[in-house]
Amino acid sequence: MNTVSAPSEFGDLLRSWRHERRLSQGALANAIETPSRHVSFLETGRAQPSREMVTRLSTALQVPLRDRNLLLRAAGFADLYAEATLSDAEADMLRNAVLRMMTAHDPCPAFVIDRFWEVHDANASGRRLLGRIAEAFPFDPPHVTANMLDMTFSPDGIRPYIRNWTDYARQAIQRLHREALSPDDLRGALDRIAAYPELPKDWWALDVRYAHDPVFPIEMEADGRRLNFFSVIAAIATPTGALAQELRVETLFPADDATEAALKAAISGTA
Incomplete structure (x- = not known):
């Protein structure tokens, strides 16, 4: 008599990531040098992965580190990757590093952004730029942050100041496709900006013909300059x-x- 195992939480997650990466069971099996039957057994719950196997699968599927922890937990293992926030004491070295990067680039505007495009900090020039839209998007980190997608695509954000808006916005959406750490991140980002007006329907899909330039040009106009x-x-x-x-x-x-x-001139107060 054949026994059919119920799908496991790990198996469901593994299948979801494999589908998102558009890989067959055979292709994934080849990537990690294991029989395709074993991948099938892992997805259906008929086999349980070792910690090493979870790591190999996560690497082959290019799963972000935070999501790799979810796979490890689903397989019954402890987290492998720290999940500190920027305000945690253990993040002091990282926080100081990004702060120095931003400060060193003044008077060029610089912003610290996370995987959800939330702006956690900015240097003096960056805060000056965001000050123009403070009424619609107050920004006072670490207690009050703002989302770069909202500030960019909203008519109440920096959008009115961008002269090459059409090209800029189209490139920004293509960047979302390339820079999102996970499919859920991408869907969340696209859903977030879809509510804003005057965004053509043909912008939303990844367009390989719309090459991402080596640099991302932004033309702005403020105070007649x-x-x-x-x-x-x-x-x-x-x-x-x-x-x-x-x-x-x-x-x-x-x-x-x-x-x-x-x-x-702006940072020296002579503008």
């Missing part, structure tokens, strides 16, 4: 904790001499 920037994102190259993987520093560098002069 045109400012041209390019955006650079810095992240931890080999993170060992979930928070380190999820945080990044986005900096707006001047794309011309006039913008550089305007930034320096």
Whole structure:
């Protein structure tokens, strides 16, 4: 008599990630050098994974570190990756590192952003820029943060100041597809901005023909002055904790001499 095991929580999670990565059981099995039958057994609950197997599967599926902990818990193991918040004492080294990165880039606006595009901090120039939209999006970290997607796509945010809005917004959505750590993150981000007006329907899907430029140009106009920037994102190259993987520093560098002069004048109070 054949016995059919009930699907396990781990098996459901594994199947979900495999589907999201568009891999067959055979392709995943080849990637981790195990029989495809074993992958099938893991998904149906007929086999239980070792800690090493969970790690191999997570790596092959490019699962973010925080979500790898969920897979480990579902398989009955303890977390492998720390999940501190930026305000926790154990995050002091990381917090100091991103603070120094932001401060060093003044007078270029710089922002600390997490995997959900929440802005946790900004340098002096970044706070000055966000001060223009403070009525709609108050920003006073660490107690009051703001979401970069909302501030970018809302008509009450920085959107009215962006001269190349159509190209900028389209590139921003393509960036979401490439930078989201998980499929749920991507769906949440797209759902969040879908409520804002004047966003064409053909923007939402990943478009491989719409190449992501090496730099991300942003043309702004404020107080009758045109400012041209390019955006650079810095992240931890080999993170060992979930928070380190999820945080990044986005900096707006001047794309011309006039913008550089305007930034320096603003921070020195001579603008």
